[in-house]
Amino acid sequence: MVATEKLKRTPLYAAHVESGAKMVGFGGWEMPVQYNSIVEEHLAVRRRVGLFDISHMGEVLVAGPNAERALNHLLTNDARRLAVGQGQYTLLGNDDGGIIDDLIAYRLEPTVYLLVINASHIERDFDWMTTHAWASTPRHADAACVLENRSDQTAAMALQGPAAARCLPEASGLKRFHIQQLRVSGKDCRVARTGYTGEDGFELLCAPADAVALWTELLARGREFGIQPCGLGARDTLRLEMCYPLHGNDITDATSPLEAGLGKYVSFDKGDFIGRTALEKQRAKGVTRKLVAFRMAGKCPPPRQHYPIVAAGQRIGEITSGTQSPSLGTGIGMGYVTAGAATPGARIEIEIRGKNYPAVIEKPPLLKKNT
Amino acid sequence: MNIPENLKYTKTHEWARVEGDVAVIGITDHAQHELTDIVYVELPQVDARVEANKETAIVESVKAASDIYAPVSGDVTAVNTELAATPELLNKDPYNKGWMFKVRMSDPVQLGELLTPAQYAKHIGA
Numbered sequence: 220m221v222a223t224e225k226l227k228r229t230p231l232y233a234a235h236v237e238s239g240a241k242m243v244g245f246g247g248w249e250m251p252v253q254y255n256s257i258v259e260e261h262l263a264v265r266r267r268v269g270l271f272d273i274s275h276m277g278e279v280l281v282a283g284p285n286a287e288r289a290l291n292h293l294l295t296n297d298a299r300r301l302a303v304g305q306g307q308y309t310l311l312g313n314d315d316g317g318i319i320d321d322l323i324a325y326r327l328e329p330t331v332y333l334l335v336i337n338a339s340h341i342e343r344d345f346d347w348m349t350t351h352a353w354a355s356t357p358r359h360a361d362a363a364c365v366l367e368n369r370s371d372q373t374a375a376m377a378l379q380g381p382a383a384a385r386c387l388p389e390a391s392g393l394k395r396f397h398i399q400q401l402r403v404s405g406k407d408c409r410v411a412r413t414g415y416t417g418e419d420g421f422e423l424l425c426a427p428a429d430a431v432a433l434w435t436e437l438l439a440r441g442r443e444f445g446i447q448p449c450g451l452g453a454r455d456t457l458r459l460e461m462c463y464p465l466h467g468n469d470i471t472d473a474t475s476p477l478e479a480g481l482g483k484y485v486s487f488d489k490g491d492f493i494g495r496t497a498l499e500k501q502r503a504k505g506v507t508r509k510l511v512a513f514r515m516a517g518k519c520p521p522p523r524q525h526y527p528i529v530a531a532g533q534r535i536g537e538i539t540s541g542t543q544s545p546s547l548g549t550g551i552g553m554g555y556v557t558a559g560a561a562t563p564g565a566r567i568e569i570e571i572r573g574k575n576y577p578a579v580i581e582k583p584p585l586l587k588k589n590t
Numbered sequence: 591m592n593i594p595e596n597l598k599y600t601k602t603h604e605w606a607r608v609e610g611d612v613a614v615i616g617i618t619d620h621a622q623h624e625l626t627d628i629v630y631v632e633l634p635q636v637d638a639r640v641e642a643n644k645e646t647a648i649v650e651s652v653k654a655a656s657d658i659y660a661p662v663s664g665d666v667t668a669v670n671t672e673l674a675a676t677p678e679l680l681n682k683d684p685y686n687k688g689w690m691f692k693v694r695m696s697d698p699v700q701l702g703e704l705l706t707p708a709q710y711a712k713h714i715g716a
Contacts, residue, residue, distance in 0.1 A: 257652045258627045452653055518674070520630045520650050543629040543652050572632075572648075 229274035230374050230430035240450060246339030248275040251450035261456050261545040263447035264416050268380035270437055271449050273422065274430065277341035278373040279334040279348065283364030286330050289352040293493060294324060295476060297486035301326035306396045306411060308484055310476055311336075311344060316497030317472040318479070320344050321464065323413060325398045333398070333409070335422075337466050341370050351493060374430035378437055379420035379457075382444035386437060390421055404436045415454060417461035417584065456542050459551060462512045462583035468524060469510060469539040469553050477501050478555065479510045480583070508536065509561035512585050515550035515569065516577040522552040527570040535560045538569065544585065550578075551585045591716045592619040594685055598661065598701060599710035602643075605685065606661040606704060613662050613701075616689045617649065617680060620714045625651040628680045633669040633691055640666060640693060642700050647690055649680065662700045664693040 226249035235242065240251035251272065253260060263269045281290060290298040296309035306325035310318050320340045325333045336344050345368045352366060384391050389401050390410045398411040408425040425433055438446055455465070464470045470479045477485070477498060485498060515522060522541035527534050541552030552569075560567070563582040568575040597605040603621035607614040622628065630650040640646045640660040647658040669691045673679060680688040695701075705713060 252653070253626065256626050456652060518630075520632065520648070520655070521652070523655070543627075543650075545627075545652070 227275070229272055230427040231272045231274060231376075231434055234431055234434055235272065235448075238448060240448070243451070245451055246275060246337065248338055250275055251448075253450040253452045254448050257450070257452035257456060258545040260447050260449040260453035263445065264380045264418055264449060264453065264457055265546055266381070267445040267447070268378065268382040268386055268420075268441050269416075269447045269449040269453065270434070270441065271377040271379065271454055272375075272434070273377050274374040274427070275338035276375055277334075277336040277338060277344065277368070277370040278375075278424065279336060279345060280367045280369055281332040281334065281348075281352075281364055282330060282367070284330055286332055286364040289364045290324060290332060291489055291492060293348055293351055294322075295485040295492060295494070295498075296324070297489040298324060298326070298332065299489065301332075303328060304397050304399060306398055306413065310470075310481065310484055311347065312476070312492070312494035312498075313472055314494060314497065315472075316475040316477075316494045316501055318466065318470045318474060318476060319347060319472050321466050321470060321481075323396075323411075325411065327398070327409075335375075335424075339467065341368065372427065373424050374427045375422060375424045376430070376434060376437070377414055377416075377420060377422045378441075379414045379416040379449075380418045382441070382446075383418070383420040385444060386440045386446065387421055393421070403433060406433050406436075408433065415463055416457040417463075417586065417588070418457075455540075456545055459540055459542055459553070460544055460546055460584065460586035462553060462585055464510070464553070465540055474510075474555070475501055475506070478506045478508055506558055508555045509558050510539070510553055510555055511561045511563075511580045512553050512583045513551070513567060513569075513578045513580050514544075514547070514585055516566075516579055517549075519550060519569075519576040520571045522550045522569045522571065522578070528554050528556055529568040529570055529575055530556075530560050530565070534570075535567070541569075546586050556580075591623070591711075591714065592685070593707045593711050593716065595707050597685070597707065598704035599707065599713075600643075600659065600661045600704060601713055602659045603714075604659060604661050606701070607689075608701065611695055611698065612667060613664070613693050613695055614689050615646075615658075615661060615691050615693060617658060617684055618710070619684050620716070622681045622684045622688070625649060625653075625656060626681065627652040628677045631673040631677045631680065631690070633673065634666045636666050636669060638666045640664065642697075649677075658690065660693060661704055662693055662695050662697070664696040666691050667694050668692040
C-alpha cells in the first residue's frame with residue numbers, strides 16, 4: 220500500500236474519520252473503503268439509498284469553438300450527439316486501440332464540455348488530452364479550444380439508490396445521463412443523473428468549501444429513508460454486479476473497447492479519431508479475446524483478480540475483477556477469455572489456490588433487476 | 591473490543607483456549623471487526639499436522655483473503671463444520687460458535703510464547 224502521508228485527502232476526509240470509516244489508499248487518495256460493513260452498505264444502495272464521496276475523481280473542462288472537434292478526435296464516442304445538458308459514456312483511446320481511461324462527457328453549453336475522469340489518471344489524461352487535442356484543430360488562437368483541469372476545485376458525491384430522488388427533489392425532473400446547475404440547500408452545484416451502481420441516483424459536483432455542508436444535508440434528508448454513507452468497497456461490489464468495467468482492472472491501455480464489449484461507445488461514423496485505424500483492423504479481423512461476466516455455480520471461495528479461468532482443462536483466461544456478490548450471495552466476476560469460449564451459458568471453472576470450482580458465463584448484467 | 595480473560599492470543603489475531611492437551615483455535619473480535627463480512631472459511635483437514643506460526647486456514651471477507659496461523663503445533667482433532675454454511679459465525683460470535691479448529695498439542699511449551707489478554711490488548715492498542 221502507498222504510504223498514507225503521501226495520499227491526497229478530499230474535503231470530506233474529517234467527516235469520514237469522525238464517522239468511523241476505515242480509510243485506504245486508492246488512486247493516490249486516502250478514501251473510505253467502508254463505514255462498517257460492505258455488505259450492509261451495498262444492500263442499503265440496492266434497497267434504500269447510499270451516499271458516496273467521489274471527490275477523488277477528476278474534472279476537466281473543454282471549451283471553445285473547436286471543443287466538439289477536439290473531443291471527437293480524442294474520444295471514441297460521438298460528441299456531436301450530445302444536446303446541451305446531456306452526457307455520454309465514452310473512452311479516451313490510444314493509437315493502438317487501447318483505453319487510456321473511461322469517462323462521462325457532458326455538454327454544458329454549445330461549446331463547453333465537462334469530462335469526469337478516474338482519480339488515478341487525472342495527470343496522465345490531462346497531459347494526453349492537451350498534447351493531442353491540437354492535432355485536430357486549426358492552430359490559430361481564436362479557433363482553438365482550451366482544456367482546464369478543474370479537479371482540485373471540484374468536490375463530488377454520489378447519491379444512489381431507489382430513494383435517491385426523494386432525497387433530492389430539486390433534481391426530480393432531471394433525465395438519466397443529463398446534467399443541470401442547481402442550488403441545493405443554498406449551495407451551487409452541478410447535478411447529473413448518473414452513477415456507478417445500477418440504481419437510480421445522482422452525482423453532485425460542488426466547490427470543495429461546500430462539500431461538508433452538502434454531505435451533511437444529504438445525510439439529514441436521507442435519514443427517513445435509511446440512508447447509509449458508503450465506501451469504495453460497496454462501490455466496487457455494486458458496479459461489478461452491473462458489469463460496469465473498472466479502468467485498471469477490466470479495461471486498460473492494452474485492452475480495446477471491442478474486446479471489452481464496449482463497441483457501442485465507439486463511433487466509426489464520425490470521421491477520424493485516435494485509435495480508429497487499430498480498431499477498424501480489429502473489427503475486420505475479429506477480436507481474439509473477450510471480456511465476459513461469470514457467476515460461481517456453488518458455494519466456494521470468492522473469485523478474485525488474477526485467478527485463472529479454465530475450460531475443458533485448458534486455461535482460457537484470467538479474472539480482472541471478482542468478489543462475493545452481496546445481492547446474489549455467490550461469487551461473481553469478469554475476465555478476458557479466448558473469443559471462441561466467450562459464450563453466455565458456457566460452463567467454465569475458476570482455479571482458486573490450485574483447485575477448480577465450477578462457474579457459468581453470463582450475459583451482463585450479473586444482477587438481473589425486475590425494473 | 592472483547593478480549594476474554596481465559597484465552598491466549600497471537601500477534602496475528604488468533605486466540606487459543608486450552609482444554610487439557612487440546613487447544614481450540616479461532617480469530618479474535620478485533621480480527622473479525624477488521625475483516626468484516628466474512629463469506630468463506632477454508633479449514634485444515636482433520637488429522638492434518640499443523641505447525642505453530644504457519645498458514646493453517648484461510649478466512650475470506652468480501653474484500654480479501656487472509657491467512658490464519660496456528661498458534662501451536664500438533665494434530666488437528668476437529669474442525670468447525672458449521673462454518674461451511676454459516677461463515678458469518680466468525681463475525682457474530684468469534685469466541686464461541688465461531689471457533690475454527692482444535693489441535694492436540696505436540697509441544698505445549700509453545701503456549702508460553704502466546705500473548706496474555708493484557709499483552710494482546712496492548713498489541714491492538716485497545
